[in-house]
Amino acid sequence: MNYMYILKCSDSSLYTGWTNDLDKRFKVHSQGKGAKYTKGRLPVELVYFEEFDNKIEAMKREYEVKQLSRKEKQKLIIENGYKKKIDKKSESNIIEL
Template sequence: MNYVYILRCNDDSLYTGWTNNLEKRVKAHSNGKGAKYTKARLPVELVYFEEYENKVEAMRREYAIKQLKRKEKLMLIKK
């Protein structure tokens, strides 16, 4: 499976990414070995994710979520 996920960072910002191993990726972010963005904003919390059959679908969805405004992302998380 492939996953699109949103993390809430320590400064209350949101980070969106994709992976094929959600548990491992969130752990990497939490240990400061994920993205440069999250490394400077620890700790992080997984607040949302979606599953996809293939990488292309997940990457398209990641891009779509990244185009959303913060308010729209928060509404997505609340659902």
């Protein structure tokens, strides 16, 4: 299987990637050995993923999701089962994961 995934970083930013081994890739990110972006934003939390039959589909979906705004990514996460917790101080409705 191949996966498109979204991580929530310690600074509340969202990182989108793809992999063919979700457990292994998450462990690599968590150890600070993943993408340069996540290294300085530990710890990370897996908040969303989608499964695909092949690499091309996963990579296409990763590209699509990377084009979304933060608010659109939050909506994707929330609408697909992630529990919504809103930061009442912020108008941007940051997901508190």
